[in-house]
Amino acid sequence: MAKKTSSTFSPAARAPIGCRHLLSLLVASTVLGGAVLTSARPAVAQATIETANFQIPAQSLSSAINTFIRQSGWQISYSSALVRDKTSTAVNGNLAPDVALQRLVAGTGIEVRISAPGSAALTGPAGAAIRAEDGSILLDTIIIQGANPNSTFEVPDAYVGGQVATGGQVGMLGNRDVMNTPFSQTSYTNKTIQNQQARTVHDVLANDPSVITNRSASRHDWETIRGFSNSGQNGGRSLNGLNGIAPIEFPGADYLERVDVLKGPSALLIGMGGAGHGNIGGSVNLVTKQAGDEPLTEVTTRFESRSQLGAHVDLGRRFGPNKEFGIRFNGAFDKGDTNVDTQHAKNGIAALNLDYRGERTRLSFDFAHETRDLNPISNIASIRSIADTLSKVPDAPDSSKSLFPSWAMRESS
Numbered sequence: 001m002a003k004k005t006s007s008t009f010s011p012a013a014r015a016p017i018g019c020r021h022l023l024s025l026l027v028a029s030t031v032l033g034g035a036v037l038t039s040a041r042p043a044v045a046q047a048t049i050e051t052a053n054f055q056i057p058a059q060s061l062s063s064a065i066n067t068f069i070r071q072s073g074w075q076i077s078y079s080s081a082l083v084r085d086k087t088s089t090a091v092n093g094n095l096a097p098d099v100a101l102q103r104l105v106a107g108t109g110i111e112v113r114i115s116a117p118g119s120a121a122l123t124g125p126a127g128a129a130i131r132a133e134d135g136s137i138l139l140d141t142i143i144i145q146g147a148n149p150n151s152t153f154e155v156p157d158a159y160v161g162g163q164v165a166t167g168g169q170v171g172m173l174g175n176r177d178v179m180n181t182p183f184s185q186t187s188y189t190n191k192t193i194q195n196q197q198a199r200t201v202h203d204v205l206a207n208d209p210s211v212i213t214n215r216s217a218s219r220h221d222w223e224t225i226r227g228f229s230n231s232g233q234n235g236g237r238s239l240n241g242l243n244g245i246a247p248i249e250f251p252g253a254d255y256l257e258r259v260d261v262l263k264g265p266s267a268l269l270i271g272m273g274g275a276g277h278g279n280i281g282g283s284v285n286l287v288t289k290q291a292g293d294e295p296l297t298e299v300t301t302r303f304e305s306r307s308q309l310g311a312h313v314d315l316g317r318r319f320g321p322n323k324e325f326g327i328r329f330n331g332a333f334d335k336g337d338t339n340v341d342t343q344h345a346k347n348g349i350a351a352l353n354l355d356y357r358g359e360r361t362r363l364s365f366d367f368a369h370e371t372r373d374l375n376p377i378s379n380i381a382s383i384r385s386i387a388d389t390l391s392k393v394p395d396a397p398d399s400s401k402s403l404f405p406s407w408a409m410r411e412s413s
Contacts, residue, residue: 051097056100060294064091074120082122091104098120158191164187165258168185170269171266190257197302199304210282228280236284239286252332254332256287258287290316299311308335312330313329314328314330322357351366
């Protein structure tokens with residue numbers, strides 16, 4: 001009977017010493033390479049996480065979460081009692097949304113649980129559940145919030161620097177991002193108004209290269225957008241997206257949150273403005289201020305021209321268990337000499353905004369009154385009717401000289 005034998009091949013036993021070293025080196029390189037690839041995978045996956053630019057100052061945690069929702073597009077669910085009386089941490093810079101949310105709640109004892117891509121839940125520390133006498137756990141009301149990007153009750157976020165916004169009101173389409181609108185639009189923020197000390201809407205529009213304004217002390221004002229004049233009643237302007245109710249002459253900027261400039265034919269979106277001109281070149285929308293979540297009290301004194309003194313008061317408050325009711329008041333008064341000899345001006349503004357933010361209902365009311373008194377009046381002088389009979393056109397008069405008698409005046413409101 002033949003005897004079966006078995007044998008095994010051992011490279012270490014059969015190979016020469018030099019080959020053994022080479023084989024060991026190959027095996028070690030293979031193991032090390034696999035370890036490197038394995039450890040590198042999380043870094044690659046982390047690099048593909050989308051980031052966003054967050055500009056969220058330290059404030060009440062509920063307000064900070066609302067700002068986070070607008071800037072990230074995430075949906076956050078949390079208990080109202082969980083965030084009550086808590087203050088957030090400031091978050092600034094380009095960050096992944098989950099990292100930004102973790103920083104936002106840092107130091108509050110709140111835990112962040114990512115439930116799905118683009119959504120998270122905020123929970124309290126372990127063992128913080130409240131139990132009833134029968135042993136059941138009492139759950140507080142859960143608030144699930146999301147952002148409607150087209151709602152006109154919230155203004156779009158501003159770009160870094162805060163001078164212009166990422167979108168604006170586009171008539172009946174509501175708020176639209178500049179990247180999702182087949183129009184050229186620019187929305188100047190209240191920060192621009194404050195930094196440039198803009199007194200009227202025309203002071204703000206002077207920033208736009210497509211708009212020409214008659215920034216003078218005359219009795220009329222109008223805009224020329226892309227070469228087309230928006231003269232006539234309201235000058236092609238709208239207030240909070242509604243045509244025909246904006247101030248007729250020289251609207252003040254003290255009670256405005258945004259000045260939206262829409263360039264291009266806009267009669268379909270805004271309506272017929274400019275005394276029936278149809279807003280061929282474009283239109284201007286004025287967005288009024290509303291009360292923020294935090295109380296606001298600002299008093300500003302100012303000086304203009306030769307001896308024109310004034311002051312501006314801005315007050316904002318919210319009331320109710322969930323800050324449903326808001327009130328914002330802006331008042332301004334200026335009086336003194338203008339840059340025209342013997343001319344005096346007296347301007348006054350009183351604007352009140354009331355709003356209600358309910359679970360299913362949003363309401364906003366605006367009441368504003370402006371007065372502008374010039375004495376003597378300024379106007380445009382024209383010699384076109386006699387230009388053909390003159391051999392030489394006379395030099396333009398000094399703009400600091402009044403062409404009207406001292407007793408002439410004009411009041412507008």
